[in-house]
Amino acid sequence: MSEEAKWYVVHTYSGYENKVATSIENAVENRKLNDLICEVRVPTEIVTEIKDNQKREVERKLFPGYVLVKMVMNDETWYIVRNIRGVTGFVGPGSKPVPLTDDEVYRLGVEKNEIEVNFAVGDSVSIMDGYFAGFIGRVNQIEKEKGLVRLTVSMMGKDVPVELALEQVSALD
Numbered sequence: 001m002s003e004e005a006k007w008y009v010v011h012t013y014s015g016y017e018n019k020v021a022t023s024i025e026n027a028v029e030n031r032k033l034n035d036l037i038c039e040v041r042v043p044t045e046i047v048t049e050i051k052d053n054q055k056r057e058v059e060r061k062l063f064p065g066y067v068l069v070k071m072v073m074n075d076e077t078w079y080i081v082r083n084i085r086g087v088t089g090f091v092g093p094g095s096k097p098v099p100l101t102d103d104e105v106y107r108l109g110v111e112k113n114e115i116e117v118n119f120a121v122g123d124s125v126s127i128m129d130g131y132f133a134g135f136i137g138r139v140n141q142i143e144k145e146k147g148l149v150r151l152t153v154s155m156m157g158k159d160v161p162v163e164l165a166l167e168q169v170s171a172l173d
Contacts, residue, residue, distance in 0.1 A: 006099035009091035016086035
């Protein structure tokens with residue numbers, strides 16, 4: 001591969017998202033383009049609805065009318081995706097598709113970076129980065145899904161609550 005695959009947003013007719021995703025996957029399989037078009041997603045969430053005093057969980061599309069495609073953009077892949085039935089175009093100015101930034105991909109939750117932590121609540125950790133770099137803190141709470149850790153750091157004889165990214169701390173040996 002000459003480039004790294006990036007996430008692009010494809011605009012579709014409303015209600016055609018799953019059909020478009022399936023059609024793209026079929027085209028990739030038929031033309032053996034698995035190395036150029038890596039992944040196709042229709043972002044959804046599970047929502048609990050209460051209707052007629054009945055609780056039920058429903059899968060709802062996060063972005064109706066849009067499909068996310070991780071691909072290496074070139075003339076061939078652009079043409080294949082653009083000409084799938086139900087696709088109205090790529091998101092971007094004019095006819096030029098613009099890939100999602102790493103920050104957008106992270107905020108949309110398209111790709112999860114699973115962070116392994118080697119410490120637990122109650123453990124002492126060393127702060128590696130940021131304003132409190134070099135301090136030692138005691139872990140109060142770990143929120144893996146948000147990538148955060150809440151600590152208590154002792155500064156000038158007072159305990160100060162601190163919230164940091166998981167990557168900013170490491171376990172003491």
